[in-house]
Amino acid sequence: MLLSSNLGYPRIGQNRELKWLLESFWKKKINESELLLNISNIKKNNWIKQKKAGLNFIPSNDFSLYDHVLDMCLTVDAIPDRFKKLKNKKNKLDLYFGMARGYQNKKIDIKAMEMTKWFDTNYHYIVPELKQNQKFNLAFSKVIDEFIEAKNFGIITRPVILGPLSFLYLAKSTSKKFNKLSLLVNLLQVYKLIFKSLKNFGAEWIQVDEPILSLDLNNEYKKKFISTYKTLSKNSPNILLTSYFSSAYTNYNILKKLNVKGVHFDLVNTDKKDLNKILLNFPKNKFFSAGIINGRNIWKNNLAKSLEIIKKIKKKVGDDKLIISSSCSLLHSPVDLNKEEDLNPIIKDWLAFADQKLKEIVFIQKSFNSDLLKNSDYFIDNKSSIKKRENSKLIHNKKVKSRIKSITPKMLKRNNSYLIRRMVQSELNLPLFPTTTIGSFPQTSEVRKFRLKYKRKEISKKTYENFLKKETKKAIKFQENIDIDVIVHGEFERNDMVEYFGEKLNGFIFTKFGWVQSYGSRCVKPPIIFGDISRAQPMTVFWSKFAQSSTKKIVKGMLTGPVTILQWSFVRDDQPRETTCKQIALSLLDEVLDLEKNNLKVIQIDEPALREGLPLRKSDWNSYLKWAIDSFKIASSSVKDETQIHTHMCYCEFDDILDSIEKLDADVISIETSRSNMELLDSFKNYKYPNSIGPGVYDIHSPRVPTISEMKILLKKAQKFIEKEKIWVNPDCGLKTRGWSEVKKALKSMTTVAKSLR
Ligand code: GLN
Numbered sequence: 217m218l219l220s221s222n223l224g225y226p227r228i229g230q231n232r233e234l235k236w237l238l239e240s241f242w243k244k245k246i247n248e249s250e251l252l253l254n255i256s257n258i259k260k261n262n263w264i265k266q267k268k269a270g271l272n273f274i275p276s277n278d279f280s281l282y283d284h285v286l287d288m289c290l291t292v293d294a295i296p297d298r299f300k301k302l303k304n305k306k307n308k309l310d311l312y313f314g315m316a317r318g319y320q321n322k323k324i325d326i327k328a329m330e331m332t333k334w335f336d337t338n339y340h341y342i343v344p345e346l347k348q349n350q351k352f353n354l355a356f357s358k359v360i361d362e363f364i365e366a367k368n369f370g371i372i373t374r375p376v377i378l379g380p381l382s383f384l385y386l387a388k389s390t391s392k393k394f395n396k397l398s399l400l401v402n403l404l405q406v407y408k409l410i411f412k413s414l415k416n417f418g419a420e421w422i423q424v425d426e427p428i429l430s431l432d433l434n435n436e437y438k439k440k441f442i443s444t445y446k447t448l449s450k451n452s453p454n455i456l457l458t459s460y461f462s463s464a465y466t467n468y469n470i471l472k473k474l475n476v477k478g479v480h481f482d483l484v485n486t487d488k489k490d491l492n493k494i495l496l497n498f499p500k501n502k503f504f505s506a507g508i509i510n511g512r513n514i515w516k517n518n519l520a521k522s523l524e525i526i527k528k529i530k531k532k533v534g535d536d537k538l539i540i541s542s543s544c545s546l547l548h549s550p551v552d553l554n555k556e557e558d559l560n561p562i563i564k565d566w567l568a569f570a571d572q573k574l575k576e577i578v579f580i581q582k583s584f585n586s587d588l589l590k591n592s593d594y595f596i597d598n599k600s601s602i603k604k605r606e607n608s609k610l611i612h613n614k615k616v617k618s619r620i621k622s623i624t625p626k627m628l629k630r631n632n633s634y635l636i637r638r639m640v641q642s643e644l645n646l647p648l649f650p651t652t653t654i655g656s657f658p659q660t661s662e663v664r665k666f667r668l669k670y671k672r673k674e675i676s677k678k679t680y681e682n683f684l685k686k687e688t689k690k691a692i693k694f695q696e697n698i699d700i701d702v703i704v705h706g707e708f709e710r711n712d713m714v715e716y717f718g719e720k721l722n723g724f725i726f727t728k729f730g731w732v733q734s735y736g737s738r739c740v741k742p743p744i745i746f747g748d749i750s751r752a753q754p755m756t757v758f759w760s761k762f763a764q765s766s767t768k769k770i771v772k773g774m775l776t777g778p779v780t781i782l783q784w785s786f787v788r789d790d791q792p793r794e795t796t797c798k799q800i801a802l803s804l805l806d807e808v809l810d811l812e813k814n815n816l817k818v819i820q821i822d823e824p825a826l827r828e829g830l831p832l833r834k835s836d837w838n839s840y841l842k843w844a845i846d847s848f849k850i851a852s853s854s855v856k857d858e859t860q861i862h863t864h865m866c867y868c869e870f871d872d873i874l875d876s877i878e879k880l881d882a883d884v885i886s887i888e889t890s891r892s893n894m895e896l897l898d899s900f901k902n903y904k905y906p907n908s909i910g911p912g913v914y915d916i917h918s919p920r921v922p923t924i925s926e927m928k929i930l931l932k933k934a935q936k937f938i939e940k941e942k943i944w945v946n947p948d949c950g951l952k953t954r955g956w957s958e959v960k961k962a963l964k965s966m967t968t969v970a971k972s973l974r
Pocket residue numbers: 654655656707713774822824864865866949950951952
């Protein structure tokens with residue numbers, strides 16, 4: 217008998233209840249007990265759903281009020297000193313949410329812990345802070361409590377816990393450099409306590425997540441795996457060790473030696489060759505968890521194909537030791553496709569969200585346990601959906617496919633080198649230390665209100681457009697008044713920098729409820745790329761043209777880059793990401809040339825997600841960077857020398873991809889640096905960036921208005937590393953989340969600083 221399991225279920229609830237509850241609680245509209253009672257209902261619903269689906273292994277402790285890594289910090293008492301004041305508060309959640317979001321009242325002002333991306337997903341976790349000689353204790357029993365909670369509903373779960381080695385690896389050290397692994401022995405004491413107590417309460421299995429196994433690990437970490445799991449497996453429920461997001465073969469030589477009862481493999485990211493190598497000597501006494509259902513996309517599984525793969529595995533792994541599973545936690549997929557009533561039914565037929573994926577898992581399991589299912593309607597329908605999708609006219613566009621084939625090396629290169637372009641572009645007549653912004657201006661509640669009314673058809677297109685024109689003109693007037701050199705139209709017409717373009721491109725579709733957690737109460741609703749991409753209509757020309765016709769100053773056209781559009785969407789699984797990305801790039805090229813034709817002399821193509829698209833393993837970096845850079849260049853290189861191309865990047869450390877950024881050959885790059893006090897610039901000590909660069913001098917992530925003197929200091933520092941002729945002065949990202957009053961003050965100071973430096 218095969219078994220079935222799920223590694224984690226979405227936390228946000230069927231209708232994003234988690235978001236509404238958290239936000240009401242933070243606004244003090246509900247109290248702690250109301251919050252916890254309702255939260256308990258979300259968990260209960262999730263468990264019941266999974267039980268009904270027929271899974272053998274149902275997770276608990278996969279849920280979190282904010283983030284599972286934060287939960288782990290509290291569990292092992294890794295509470296940074298600055299939060300100790302909150303420890304004895306009556307309201308226990310003050311500490312928890314204080315660590316996540318910062319804590320501020322009249323007397324106390326504590327900065328939140330840092331947040332960063334969870335591997336290559338769009339989920340953000342709270343980064344643990346560890347100091348030298350840190351002591352751990354079992355301080356928070358959530359993992360045990362939730363097991364008991366589910367047990368009280370009659371469900372014996374398989375608790376999930378982040379493994380000790382991944383916990384240490386993902387943490388940052390706050391005292392000067394020390395080896396985090398020196399804390400392992402003490403940390404394991406806490407884990408041992410937890411495991412023992414879970415066993416006592418009746419847990420048969422525990423799922424220990426060690427996602428760092430999908431990275432290139434150094435030897436020191438590798439070695440610790442063996443001893444760690446030897447220690448942990450004593451007096452513990454059966455351990456299922458999981459890793460996900462890259463080929464399971466990466467660290468297989470460690471995995472097969474570990475003293476655990478079962479090992480989970482992400483088969484979505486493991487190719488045939490690697491799987492064969494694994495099966496060649498998979499230990500007979502271990503359970504094999506086959507992560508065959510993709511936890512990160514929205515496509516129906518090709519069940520017939522999966523059955524073939526499982527059949528192969530079954531030959532090498534005992535029947536009673538084979539578990540059918542999701543590839544990773546379903547946290548990364550939307551909850552339930554059935555809610556999408558307005559979706560094009562042809563495309564809807566190709567999709568599966570979390571609830572549908574549970575069904576797929578159980579189908580695969582059961583079809584091995586009983587022959588009847590092979591003739592079931594469910595299976596027949598699945599085969600027909602897969603076939604229809606393969607051959608659909610909606611997907612395949614001959615013109616797009618042949619255009620991809622006709623990309624020439626010439627299309628990847630500007631006509632002349634930066635030095636020559638620079639001379640030609642001097643006709644733009646820009647002063648030393650030219651000033652600009654990153655694109656968006658405040659999206660006030662009024663702007664949002666008008667957009668909503670327009671969407672609901674409560675106001676006409678004309679009324680909406682007139683309103684946007686008025687806002688755009690206001691923004692332009694303001695920029696003229698404070699004398700910004702290259703001005704923007706303000707992006708008032710855009711809801712979101714990817715959605716706006718997706719709506720105007722063929723090959724994209726939008727769901728109504730396809731929400732996925734990004735962090736805490738925040739969710740995103742990525743567009744779905746289902747087919748070949750082409751431009752249905754000019755996308756930004758109208759607004760850029762309008763702006764340029766309203767001012768004598770130079771207006772910058774604003775586009776979102778191909779990699780970022782790709783990265784922040786659900787993408788096709790029937791062709792390489794590279795192909796999809798290049799299709800987007802060609803559509804953007806059409807737009808760039810249209811902007812140029814319409815007299816826009818400066819065009820910015822934002823690529824904030826370029827860095828986050830980097831594969832988890834270094835050996836895969838080069839091939840990604842090659843097509844990512846080529847895509848940007850396809851979109852940007854066919855313009856005249858006179859046209860100045862800008863790009864913008866934020867959210868991350870760029871040190872390790874500086875040479876790739878150089879290869880983009882944008883005339884100007886604006887880049888986030890102000891939060892880290894221009895630390896980034898240190899990398900320019902040894903590295904000469906050849907083109908122009910605008911290191912952000914105004915941290916737009918905070919409502920704080922930067923002072924003239926601090927911006928001056930930053931720019932002075934920049935001049936140590938970058939020739940002053942190549943420095944631009946700008947904020948570090950778009951201003952859409954800020955209020956006008958701060959923005960006005962900050963930008964006024966910014967232009968004052970630039971002028972004083974001239
Ligand atoms: N042009 C975009 C804006 O200003 C860039 C946003 C981003 O980098 N995330 O809003």
